[in-house]
Structure formats: structure tokens, C-alpha cells
Amino acid sequence: MGNKQTTFTEEQLEAYQDCTYFTRKEILRLHSRYRELAPHLVPLDYTNSPDIRVPLTLIVTMPELKENPFRDRIVETFSEDGLGNLSFNDFVDMFSALCETSPRELKTIYAFKIYDFNRDNFICKEDLKKTLNKLTKGDLTSEEVALVCDKAIEEADLDGDSKLSFADFENMISKAPDFLSNFHIRI
């Protein structure tokens, strides 16, 4: 709308608007948030798409992610190198996929990737145990943890291989009433 911003070219902003669920203003705001994390690293001028990555340790200091037990996994999932270093594209991607207007299917895919700790495309019992420990941080005894994991797999596993494939996970999430209201980050 005729803004005098010099961060992005118009073409870049158009592309961002088409590929994410953000409006123009929000994308510029995201850029300033991104830059806040590492001002010496991230240039103000993104018109030539520099290849800058902000490391994981800085990204998880953001207030939106700081208290999230899965913050490391979220950032790793959206990073290209799998180690958690996000370029601005990955950064915008992350918040777009987790925003309120993003559809359930997209969130389900990314939720599966986040909860799959060992990245073998299955949520096995170990992944579940890790998820549970991150959630409850020692409030449950190990016996209770094992019991809960068993029950969870029993509930969701359809094909009987005692681990959750993506199809199992998707089916389970479609019946989880809290998923849409809880699985979003507001930025």
C-alpha cells in the first residue's frame, strides 16, 4: 500500500503473502522480530535474500517459545538443516504453520514431525516417553509414565504395530477436541 519500506521488494512481499497466512504488515513485523534476535547478524535489507541463519539458542529465547517444552523440536522441525538454525524463510514458515488461520491438516503434519523425536516417521514408545517427560517434568513416576504410554498407543494404534504411523496420528488428532485450540502460537 505504498509503504516506504526498504526491507523487501514488492515481489518478495507478494510471494510471502501467497505462501503464508500473514498479511503484509505482519510479515514486516516478523522481520523486525527476527532481526531483534540477532541484530548484528541479520541485515535490515533483505532485497537480495541473504543466506543468514539465526542459531537455535537465540530463537528459543523468544517469549512465544521460551516456556514451550517442545521449543527445541519445533525449531528443529522447521529448520532446513535439521539442527535448528532458521533462515528468515523458515522463521516465517514456522509461525505461519502454527498461526490460528492455518488449517488442521497442515498443523497435523507438523505436529507429527515435532513429536517424532527420532525422526523415523513413527511415533514409537520412546518418542511418547520423551514427549510425556517434557510435558510433566518428573511429576509422574516411571511406572505411571510407562502405563500412560501404553494406554496412548493402545488408543491410537490402528494397524497394530504398537507405534503410531502418520495415518494413526492423523486419525487420532481428528478426534482430539483440544488440538485446534491449543496448537497455535500467536505472534
Place this chain on the structure above:
Amino acid sequence: MDIDAVFHTNHSGIVTTNPLLDQLPSYQSLLYRRKVATDGSKRRGSARSRLSSSSSLKRDASTFSRQDKQKVQTLQRPARELPKTMEEKRAHKKQMDAAHQLSSWGQWSQNTRRCLKRLKDEARASMKSMQLWRGDIHLIEGRFGTGIQSYFFFLRFLVMLNFIIFLLMFSFVMLPIIVAPHASGNSTYSQSNDSVCAVYPSSTRRGLVLFREQLTDMLSGEGFLEQTYLFYGYYTVDRIHFAYIIYNLPLAYLLATIGYLIVSLIWIVKRSATGFKDNMVQDEDRFQSFCNKIFAGWDFCITNKNAAGLKKKSLSYELKTDLEEERMKQKKADRTRRERCRIYLIRVILNVFVVGVLCGCFYSIYAATSYSQQAQMSTVKGNSFMDLLIEYLPSIVITMANFITPLLFAIIINYEDYSPAFEIRFTLMRCVFMRLASIGVLLFSLWSRITTCNDKTCICGYNHQQYSCWETRVGQEMYKLAIFDFLIIAAVALFIEFPRKLLVDYCNCGLVKWWGYQEFAIPQNVLEIVYGQTICWIGTFYSPLLPAICTIKYIFIFYIKKVSLMKNCRPATRPFRASSSNFFFLGVLLIGLSLASVPVVFSIAQINSSKACGPFVNYTTSWEALTSTVSQLPSGIRGLLYILSSEVVAVSLFVITCLGMFYVIALAGAHKRVINQLREQLAMEVRDKHFLMAKAQSLSGAKPPHFKSKSRSRSGGSPSYHTSFTSNFSEAVSLVHPPPHSSSHV
């Protein structure tokens, strides 16, 4: 093999496959479902070449067309819905644009469509920012989570509902009266000829009125307030003759009343339906409480450290509760007959005790109302505080009863030995019943006083000696209830929660520390505001300005609760989930609405309207305004309306609705059975698949895979697809692909 974003490689980036597995049509379709189609980035180009070389075996006629169809479907999806990195999405978009090399018309239409979409997004964003209290609620969400946030959403909804009801009553009832002198309208007033019933002693104070007395009048709704727009009695206009139309005010009053009840119903049902659609709760008997808590339990919006700690604790608590419920179920199944009898006996005794307590409360409310009404009739209009107390006696008794009974119920439920979830729900139901029934008892006692006269039958149809304008009296009672409700909420926040917080902060003794901050108990708070809303619904017919008062009241309550929450409270240890809470709130509100419509409809249809005041002086009952208008309509429409309201239509409509309901229930049962069958089939198919694969491998001479045996009864000891095979198939015929250029999203 093409690399799909979801079904991705392991850490080292090597995709190891088994040609036998890859040939399975189910795996193929799963792979193509999310793959972006052919042209595009370098990466996909190289992948494609790999695909074409190894795909010759895989393409067969039936799968080809299906894969193409799915490819085309993926092609047509907007870029932002794909789980790809930004570059891939950009490439996909470019490719989508390239594929649709349209004429200039096509380009133009596409551009306009994009602009419209952009505009819609911006409009939606700006609408969202204009929503009332958005910033405040966002703050609450960050600190306390979505459970408490849903309470504040509910409060905001009630503010808007009350405002709309007020607009309805104002524009149809008050506005014509106010505008009439300015728009050259001639108002005719209703006068009754019946002299006995039309006596309406004025209750305004005469002479010099002290400020204190005026304040008393304001609080009790009597005195000068009776002669304002606030109460029913002031509306004496019968018809307003404007330039071209004659405005029938009694009819408008009646229809506005029915209208606001229907508008409330539709809005509440619509709101609960949209929430229901999102939740998609289908399978009741296999409700996945554990999975829901683990995977969808963490509230990603929490930004506050304390809130995060609390959420963790509440999740652990929930999981422990669920485990205990499983144990209870087990215990229940193991109960002996003797124990079961004992439990049932205890439950019966305790339920009788609860019913006794409820009856006692109801009788005390009835007695208080009768005494209060009696006292108001007999004494001269006094000035003392005592008289005000007597006027507010029903409200005080109701509030005290509603304060004591939840505590009592919470204690009793411990002895009844139910499962934890059922305990919560049952206690809540009892509290809801208590709250809403207390209003019902008050109205019943009022009704009995209004319709019983000293002699056997009432001359005017109601007790005209004591209640010359009974609608205004009922309106006054509702007004007093609403005011008192607000005062109690403010007083509790100020005089109980705030000192408690100070005590806990500055006093170091163990008992106080154990007592802790006030818990923000969502169910009790919701019941409070539903109670207020029920009063508003009942009272609006008798006091058209009551919705405006309630709107302002709820606005104040919002700020009081918000400040109290931030400063004085901690979230409840028993968490209240946002999804189920929406349903609970609207369900209780619907119960309140149905309770509120009963007295309103009954008094409109059955009780004679007062002859001394109000717009329905010329009619026997208020409903007659409508019937007399209908009888004046042209005969065709009149005949149609008579047919529609006859018993034939009503009974057949009822029968059709019942049939429809039975059909839907039968359909749901059939679907459930089909789902169970398919589930069993799926498990069986997987076992078949593994068996056949093992056979195929053994026939082709390779080492059979090592099957991890499980002790579970359901599975047949089946390992996962890729990982265990890769570990055992080093010498098997497998295509090992070079690692991709850049590993995409994991």
C-alpha cells in the same frame, strides 16, 4: 524413490527402501498424496530422474491414473497449505501460474481474485483487532491458558447479546414513543373503563424528598423509578398515528419480547454449533483421553513461566486422575454384590439428604419472598435501612443458599464413590439446578401471591388490591435481584479475595499459606453470570431497560474479574479444558433460557394483564394483543394462520421430528458398527501383509526379517516398515539413493 516431506529420511539422509514394499499400491498412494508435481526445483529434477529409472516396474495402469489424479489435486492446492519450505512453495506457486498460461482475461480475473483474497484477509485482520477487549483477553490467555480465556470469551458474548436485546426492545418499543412528538405522530393512550381494577395508587414520594430516600428508591426500584421507562407500568400508549401508518404499540411490545427470546436461542445454538464442528467428537466409547492430553494438551499460547509450571502440574494431575479412573473402573468391576448394595444404599441416603436440603432452601426462599412482599404491603414507605433489607430479603436468601449448597455438595460427593469425572459433572449439575430453581421458586411465590385474592375468585383476574400493577412489581423484583447480584460480585472481589491475598502475602503462618490464594473456579463463576443472564431474560418483559442495565453490569464485571484474576487469584488445580468448556457454558445458558421463557410465556398467555397500567390495559391477557390483530387480518391470511396454529399441524410436526431423530440415531449406530468392522479389518490386513512379505522374501532366497514379538493380544508381532528391515537387509536387493541436495523439512 521420490522424497516426500512427511515420509522422510533418517538422520544420515539415506533413503533405504525395499522394492517389494515400494510396489504396494497403498504405499504409492500415500507417497503421492503430498508430493508436489513434476516441474520445479533442481532437487526435484534430480529426484525425478531417479524416479523414472526405477519406476518402470511400478507404473501399472490402475495406479497410473490414480496417481495422476492425486498429482493434479496437489497441483491445484494453494501454496500456503503445503508442508514445504518457502522456496518450494514459491516454486510451486510459480509453476501453478506457469501451468495456467491463461489469456489476458484469465490473468486479469486471477489478479482480481488475488486482490479480493488479500482484501478479505486484511478485512478479517482489522475486524479481529476491533473486537472488544481483544488485548485484555490475549493477556489473560498468556498467563492463565485457554480454559480461563474461554470464560472471558463467554462474558464478552453475553455483553453483546444483552446489547442486541436492548437494541431490539429500544427500537421497537421506546423509540416510537420518544420519536412520536418530533415526527408528528399522534399517540392515543389506553384507558380502561373498569373502575375498580384501574385504581393505581401513585407511589412517588410527595413533598421534600431527601437524597437518602432517593437512593433507597434507586436501589429498590420504587418511588420515582416506577414512573420512568424502566418499568412496564409507564408504557400506556396504545396506538401511535404517524403520517402513513398506525403503530400498534402493544403488539410491538409483545412481538419484541418473543423476538428477543428467539434471537437469543438462535444465537446460542449457532455459537455452539460452530464450536462443535471444530471438535469433531465422534467416537464416544473410545474417547481418547490419554492421546488428547499428551498430543493436544499443551497450550502453545502460554508465555508466562508460572503459567507454564501450573499447566505442567495440571496436566500431570489430569493424567493421574485418568489413571485413577482406570483403576476405579477395574475396582468397580471387581466389586462384590454385598459392596454394591452398600454403595447403592449410601447413595440413596445421600441423595435423599440432598433433596431435603434443596427443599429446605426452596422453602426458605418462598417464606422470605412472602414475608418481604407482606412487609412491603403493610408498612408505610419507611426510610430506614431495615426496610431496604426487607426488600432485598429474597435476594439475600438466594445468595446465601447458593453459597452454602455447593460446599455441601462438594463434601457429600466424596462419600458417594463415583469416578472423578462423573463427580465433577454431577456436582456441577446439582449446582446448576440449585441456582436456576431458586429463581423459579421466587417467581412461583410471587405468582401465588398475585393470583390469590382475599375472596374466592379475583374480580380482575389478579389480586388488584395488593398488586394493582403486578408486572411492575415483578419487574422490580428482577431489578433488585440483578442489582444485588452485581453488588455481591463486587463485594466478594473487594472484601474477600483482596484481603485474602494480602493475608497470604504478609502473614507467614502455616495455615494461611496452606489456604493460599483464591482459586479462580470457572464453573462457579460461569454459574454466576448465567444466573444473572436468566434474570435479565425473565425481567426484560417487565422492565424493558433491564438489558441495558445488564450490559453495563457485565462490562463492570469483566473488569472486576480481570483485575481480581490478575492480582488475587491463581488458576484452579483442576483444569477446565477449553473445548469441553464451550459446550458446558452454552449448555447451561440454554437451560437458563428455557427456564426463563417458562414464566414469561406463562404470564403472557395465562395471567390477566393489569388494568391499571401498561400497554395491555384494553386486553384480557397480553397474548390477546396478537390474537385481536390476527382476527383483523384479511381472511385468507387469517385462515392460514389458524391452520398453522391448530393441533393437527403441531402433532404432525412433532411426529415428523421424532421420526427424523430416530433415523439419525439409527444411522449413527450403523456407522459405529461399520467403523468397528473396518478397524478390525485394518489390523487383519496389516498382519496379512507382513505374512505375505515374509513369505515372498523367503521364496526369493533372502534372509527372513527378524520379527519383534509382542505380548499384546491384538498385534501379530509386526515390526515397522522401514527401520527394522533396513537393519537386516544389508545384502538384499535394495536401492540405496544418494542423499538429496539439502534435506528438507524433517
